[in-house]
Amino acid sequence: MSLPIVYHPDYVTPLPEGHRFPMPKFKTVYDILLADGVVDSSSVFQPEIAAMALLQSVHSPEYSNAFCNGQLDRSAQRRIGFPWSEGLVKRTRTAVGGTLLTARLALKYGIACNTAGGTHHAFPDFGSGFCIFNDLAVAARILVDEGIVGKILIVDLDVHQGDGSAYIFRDDERVFTFSMHCGENFPFKKQESDLDVALPSGMTDAEYLTSLEAHFPDLLSSVNPDLVLYDAGVDPHKDDQLGKLALSDEGLWQRDEIVLGRCIANGFPIATVIGGGYSKNIEELARRHTITHRVGAELYRRL
Ligand SMILES: [Zn+2]
Known part of the structure; x- marks a missing residue:
C-alpha cells in the first residue's frame, strides 16, 4: 500500500464564475497524485459526511443549524466569503469528515494526508475567510473526547494565523496550538495560540526554515503529542495571491520534510490537511499542494 490519502468527489462544488476561491484544486490535487503515481487507488479512503453531532462538538447548534439550513444572515454569510448552496453544505461537511478520517488513519498507519x-x-459560532466549520478542531475534539488520544499538537504553517483553532482550544490543555504565520496578514485581530510565531512580510526560504527549526523540534518533544495535525497551507509561497511571504517550491518541500520527517522519525503519528493556497493557475497551485503528499509518500515508503 502507498501513503493513505483521503478524497471525496464532493470536496468540490461549483462557485460563481470569477470567484477568487480556487475550488477545483481539491480534485486536481487528487488527480495529480494518482496520475504521477504518488499514491495508488488502493490507498485512497473516502470519508463520510460529518454528522451534526460531530460539528457540534465544536460549533454552536445555532450556527451549525443555521448554516446547514441556509438561514445565516447576510453579514454572517458574507464573512464566510461563499454564496450559500446545498452543494457548499455538503462539501463543507464532507471535508470535516475527511479530516477526522485522516486523523484516524494517521493513528493506524503513522501518517495520512487529506486532499x-x-x-x-x-x-x-461564526465562519470567516472561506472557513465554515473548523475541521482541525472537530477532529481534535472528537479524538480526545473519545479518549483515543490524550494530547494533540496542531501545527499550523498556513500563512494566515490559525485564529479559530487558537480560540477553540484556549482553555483545553489536551490540544496544543502552534501557528507560524505572516504577522501582517489576515486575520488582523489575532488570537492567542499556545505558541505563535509571527513572521515579517517577504521572508524567504532560509530565514523561514531557520525559524521553523528553532521552534518545532523542541515543541514536539516538550508537548509529546499522541497525534499531530498539520495544516500544510502553501500560501507562504512567493507566487501566492493572498500570502505575503516569499517561499519557493523547494522551501515548501524542506518545510514539509522538517515537519513530517521529525514526526515520523520520532514515532509521532501525523495527519495533514492541505490548507490555503491561492492562484488563478489551478494546475500550478494543485501541484504545489502535492508537495506535502510527495514528502509523505516517500517517508511512508521507508516506514
Ligand atoms: Zn491561509
Missing part, C-alpha cells in the same frame, strides 16, 4: 481541509478561521 482538503485546514479551515482554521472558523470559530464556534
Whole structure:
C-alpha cells in the first residue's frame, strides 16, 4: 500500500464564475497524485459526511443549524466569503469528515494526508475567510473526547494565523496550538495560540526554515503529542495571491520534510490537511499542494 490519502468527489462544488476561491484544486490535487503515481487507488479512503453531532462538538447548534439550513444572515454569510448552496453544505461537511478520517488513519498507519481541509478561521459560532466549520478542531475534539488520544499538537504553517483553532482550544490543555504565520496578514485581530510565531512580510526560504527549526523540534518533544495535525497551507509561497511571504517550491518541500520527517522519525503519528493556497493557475497551485503528499509518500515508503 502507498501513503493513505483521503478524497471525496464532493470536496468540490461549483462557485460563481470569477470567484477568487480556487475550488477545483481539491480534485486536481487528487488527480495529480494518482496520475504521477504518488499514491495508488488502493490507498485512497473516502470519508463520510460529518454528522451534526460531530460539528457540534465544536460549533454552536445555532450556527451549525443555521448554516446547514441556509438561514445565516447576510453579514454572517458574507464573512464566510461563499454564496450559500446545498452543494457548499455538503462539501463543507464532507471535508470535516475527511479530516477526522485522516486523523484516524494517521493513528493506524503513522501518517495520512487529506486532499482538503485546514479551515482554521472558523470559530464556534461564526465562519470567516472561506472557513465554515473548523475541521482541525472537530477532529481534535472528537479524538480526545473519545479518549483515543490524550494530547494533540496542531501545527499550523498556513500563512494566515490559525485564529479559530487558537480560540477553540484556549482553555483545553489536551490540544496544543502552534501557528507560524505572516504577522501582517489576515486575520488582523489575532488570537492567542499556545505558541505563535509571527513572521515579517517577504521572508524567504532560509530565514523561514531557520525559524521553523528553532521552534518545532523542541515543541514536539516538550508537548509529546499522541497525534499531530498539520495544516500544510502553501500560501507562504512567493507566487501566492493572498500570502505575503516569499517561499519557493523547494522551501515548501524542506518545510514539509522538517515537519513530517521529525514526526515520523520520532514515532509521532501525523495527519495533514492541505490548507490555503491561492492562484488563478489551478494546475500550478494543485501541484504545489502535492508537495506535502510527495514528502509523505516517500517517508511512508521507508516506514
Ligand atoms: Zn491561509
